[in-house]
Amino acid sequence: MTTSTDAPEAQTSPQAPRERPVGIGLLGWLRWGWRQLTSMRTALVLLFLVALGTVPGSFLPQRGLAPEKVSQFFQDHKTLAPWMNRLSLFDVFSAPWFAAIYILLFISLAGCVLPRSWQHYQHIRSRPPKAPRNLARLPQTATYETEAAPDEVLAEAAKVLKDRRFRVDSHDDHVAGEKGYLRETGNLVFHLALLVLLFAVGSGAAFGYKGNVIVTEGEGFSNALTSYDAFKGGKAFSSSHLPPFTVWLDSFKAAYLPDGPDRGQPTAFSAKIRYQKDLKTSVRPYDLQVNHPLNIDGARVYLLGHGYAPQFTVRDGKGQIAFQGAVPFLPMNEATYASEGVVKVPDAQPDQLGFIGLFWPTAVPDAQGKVTSAFPAAWNPQVALFAFKGDLGLSNGAPQSVYRLDTAKLKPLLMGNKVKPLAVGNTETLPGGAGSITFNGYRQYITLQVNHDPGRVPALAAGIVAILGIVTSFLVRRRRVWVRARADEGGRTVVEVGGLTLGGATPEFDAIAERLREAAPPTPDEE
Amino acid sequence: MVDTHLASLSNQLMLGAVLVYVVTMVAYAGELAFARRRADAEVPADRPRVLVGAGGPETDEAAETDDAETTEAEAEETDEPASGRRQLDWGRFAILMNVVGWGLHGAEIVTRGMAADRVPWGNMYEFVSAISFAAVTVYLVMLWRYKVNWLGPFLMVAVVIALGIATIWLYNDPGPLRPALHSYWIAIHVTAAVTATGTFTVAGVATALYLIKSFVTVRPGGILSRVPSMEALDTTAHRVIMFAFPIWTFAIIAGAIWADSAWGRYWGWDPKETWSFITWIGYAGYLHARATAGWRGRKAAVVSLIAFGCLLFNFFGINYLVSGLHSYAG
Ligand code: HEM
Numbered sequence: 097m098t099t100s101t102d103a104p105e106a107q108t109s110p111q112a113p114r115e116r117p118v119g120i121g122l123l124g125w126l127r128w129g130w131r132q133l134t135s136m137r138t139a140l141v142l143l144f145l146v147a148l149g150t151v152p153g154s155f156l157p158q159r160g161l162a163p164e165k166v167s168q169f170f171q172d173h174k175t176l177a178p179w180m181n182r183l184s185l186f187d188v189f190s191a192p193w194f195a196a197i198y199i200l201l202f203i204s205l206a207g208c209v210l211p212r213s214w215q216h217y218q219h220i221r222s223r224p225p226k227a228p229r230n231l232a233r234l235p236q237t238a239t240y241e242t243e244a245a246p247d248e249v250l251a252e253a254a255k256v257l258k259d260r261r262f263r264v265d266s267h268d269d270h271v272a273g274e275k276g277y278l279r280e281t282g283n284l285v286f287h288l289a290l291l292v293l294l295f296a297v298g299s300g301a302a303f304g305y306k307g308n309v310i311v312t313e314g315e316g317f318s319n320a321l322t323s324y325d326a327f328k329g330g331k332a333f334s335s336s337h338l339p340p341f342t343v344w345l346d347s348f349k350a351a352y353l354p355d356g357p358d359r360g361q362p363t364a365f366s367a368k369i370r371y372q373k374d375l376k377t378s379v380r381p382y383d384l385q386v387n388h389p390l391n392i393d394g395a396r397v398y399l400l401g402h403g404y405a406p407q408f409t410v411r412d413g414k415g416q417i418a419f420q421g422a423v424p425f426l427p428m429n430e431a432t433y434a435s436e437g438v439v440k441v442p443d444a445q446p447d448q449l450g451f452i453g454l455f456w457p458t459a460v461p462d463a464q465g466k467v468t469s470a471f472p473a474a475w476n477p478q479v480a481l482f483a484f485k486g487d488l489g490l491s492n493g494a495p496q497s498v499y500r501l502d503t504a505k506l507k508p509l510l511m512g513n514k515v516k517p518l519a520v521g522n523t524e525t526l527p528g529g530a531g532s533i534t535f536n537g538y539r540q541y542i543t544l545q546v547n548h549d550p551g552r553v554p555a556l557a558a559g560i561v562a563i564l565g566i567v568t569s570f571l572v573r574r575r576r577v578w579v580r581a582r583a584d585e586g587g588r589t590v591v592e593v594g595g596l597t598l599g600g601a602t603p604e605f606d607a608i609a610e611r612l613r614e615a616a617p618p619t620p621d622e623e
Numbered sequence: 624m625v626d627t628h629l630a631s632l633s634n635q636l637m638l639g640a641v642l643v644y645v646v647t648m649v650a651y652a653g654e655l656a657f658a659r660r661r662a663d664a665e666v667p668a669d670r671p672r673v674l675v676g677a678g679g680p681e682t683d684e685a686a687e688t689d690d691a692e693t694t695e696a697e698a699e700e701t702d703e704p705a706s707g708r709r710q711l712d713w714g715r716f717a718i719l720m721n722v723v724g725w726g727l728h729g730a731e732i733v734t735r736g737m738a739a740d741r742v743p744w745g746n747m748y749e750f751v752s753a754i755s756f757a758a759v760t761v762y763l764v765m766l767w768r769y770k771v772n773w774l775g776p777f778l779m780v781a782v783v784i785a786l787g788i789a790t791i792w793l794y795n796d797p798g799p800l801r802p803a804l805h806s807y808w809i810a811i812h813v814t815a816a817v818t819a820t821g822t823f824t825v826a827g828v829a830t831a832l833y834l835i836k837s838f839v840t841v842r843p844g845g846i847l848s849r850v851p852s853m854e855a856l857d858t859t860a861h862r863v864i865m866f867a868f869p870i871w872t873f874a875i876i877a878g879a880i881w882a883d884s885a886w887g888r889y890w891g892w893d894p895k896e897t898w899s900f901i902t903w904i905g906y907a908g909y910l911h912a913r914a915t916a917g918w919r920g921r922k923a924a925v926v927s928l929i930a931f932g933c934l935l936f937n938f939f940g941i942n943y944l945v946s947g948l949h950s951y952a953g
Contacts, residue, residue: 136911136914136915137915137917139911140908140911140912140915140918143904143907143908143911144904144908146904147900147901147904147905147908150892150897150900150901151897151901153892153897154892154894154897154898154941158892160891160892161891161892161893188892189892297890306887306888353798353799356796356798357795357796357798358798361798361799361801362801362802363799363800363801363802364802364805365802385802385805386802386803386805386885387802387803387805387806387808387881387884387885388884389884389887396887398886398887400886400887545887547887547888549888549889552883552889555879555889556876556879556880556889559872559876559879560876562872563869563872563873563876566868566869566872567869570865570866570868570869
């Protein structure tokens, strides 16, 4: 809590009790532990620990964000990586130790804020506290003498304070005023909102899901678990929650800067899609763009990425067409879109065929005469194919990545210098009568992400409330003012004004004191 | 698309702004060097005028109120008439130059935006320029409200260094934005982030002075003796951070809303997200530390500077060292 100094009477609970429990049994220890946990110092330490805990997550590759980089790391650091893995350093944000810290923080925060909210509620309903015996000991004080009677002085004081929207209590010899309850209210609202935010984020993750899928131009995808290339459901997710929509990609367009120092930088992506909510509704068009996801039934569909899918026709050793279609290649380089992919032809006879391909959207020879890509748009598309024959290893039932060729039982057919780039329409004949492959052209594909997170709206609301709360609490100050008036022997009235502003003095006190002094008729010797 | 005349005008304005800022810096330094000794600089600021009672801060509560803030401005005010012509001239000249430099700087940003036909914060050069502009603006407002002249020379050093780095190493011709940035959220999110960063910079300068002052013995007549009391430094830094913290919070939330439509999730521990979270915690920690017994003062100041370090790292380190969704440094 930010403002423990501002609420002296609330300090009893949040401050760390220093005394040890001496001979007080289990209950005493529990109470002591609870006090420790909910003390502000502990909350502070936990807060710093959370921050510290996220640091490795920003430097080490994380499975949730970049699984391929994690495997690379494992290859590069053979002994270290398994140890780091044991410490969940590649899944920092779902690591048990990370969860432990933030759950403790959550409890600590709740244990601090909830009782304090209750105290504050009671405090709001209570009256301003009576004046301390010695007003002169307060940080802001003023005294003056006047001819006016004490009653009149006090009545005037009550009026001045009420005009300034103080809550005022009149006592026999003094008036007590207090205002600025909104400060603590704002502060508590901020902290409660943070609790709600944490809760919304957590439950949203538990009930939500997120999946990625590649859709090639002219093809479609229906929202079912089996359609996804990658899918992650929260702990409380069940596949019956997936709304049954279908999406088709008609065409995709990317625009790039054609020249200048940032040549090749993308300037616009747009995917023309059609979608159908369920079989009973009609098909609708949508222009899917970055920053403009499509909402269907609580699921949101995002355009995340794109790539090229070269089209091939493969004839086998018997001259039959064994494969025909577009194969998505993964971009290896964002600036040139040089891409890599694999063509598997399990139906080829007598031997299965496999190819590892490179695709260059704008193929140009480099200094050594090798081919590279000079631009991300497809100005001069070419492919190069390394060919294999033999057993693709698909029959043993083990799942295989579509982007990897398992070459264990394959025999190379075309390798090294024999591999020549093919332009659109070219055919490469495989040696030994194994067949041929034709490069027919290309289609583009897009990577879609579909997700659902029921916590997003509550989290947003909590975030906005948190800001409003903290701003209120920073703008308002709680202040108390007491005015005491008593008659002295000479028949004059001595007025004492005392002010206590929690969290820093304000000029307001001076204005009040000035105003009171002006209103009161002065004593003769003052003139 | 890009108006090259306006773009080169913008570059010339930047050059002009930097030159004028350098003059400002020298003038402030002159003010520091020639100003009359402020013997009272070290005396804790006195109590409000109406105060009659003699009670010192004896109670716990009183000890926690920092009354330095209201009086500091007054102390400064009463100081001025007696301070001789030399100081007046240097000081006035510095402020005049500062405002002129600020105007050129603002014009540089506006023409840059017009040249590229978009918000003028789309690459590192533009971010640094905008952040510096925010810092100078906050300083000028505080100069007007709270008479914080002492902050001027130190802030100007920081601004001149930042703009120098921006023009020499980070310069990029204006150009269109990449698709992920095609959203009105860039105006909201980045403006908030830039404003908060500039404001935190002002607080960082005050906090650094506070720490230096707490370690170095102040020679009478030395530069440090012209910097106000430690309470006043602490109060200034605190006040500025209280202003920047909600804006930073807002920038993060706006970023989350934007990420929700651009990247398919509102929070995903992308490196930039992670470090803005760390920075947020750092400043939240500072605000708490300042209010916790045993952490007030030097320790809280250290926390605040660490948070500022995280902010800088988030800006330079993450943009250049770590690749993430947020890497627009190119
Ligand atoms: C939860 C999500 C996000 C968070 C927490 C976040 C946080 C931040 C922060 C703290 C800054 C200031 C950077 C600094 O001073 O170092 C920043 C800057 C920026 N953000 Fe975000 N942001 C988020 C999402 C986004 C999104 C979705 C975009 C655009 C697609 C975006 C674009 C930018 C740009 C262009 C800048 C200025 C350049 C920079 O400093 O890198 N942000 N963001």
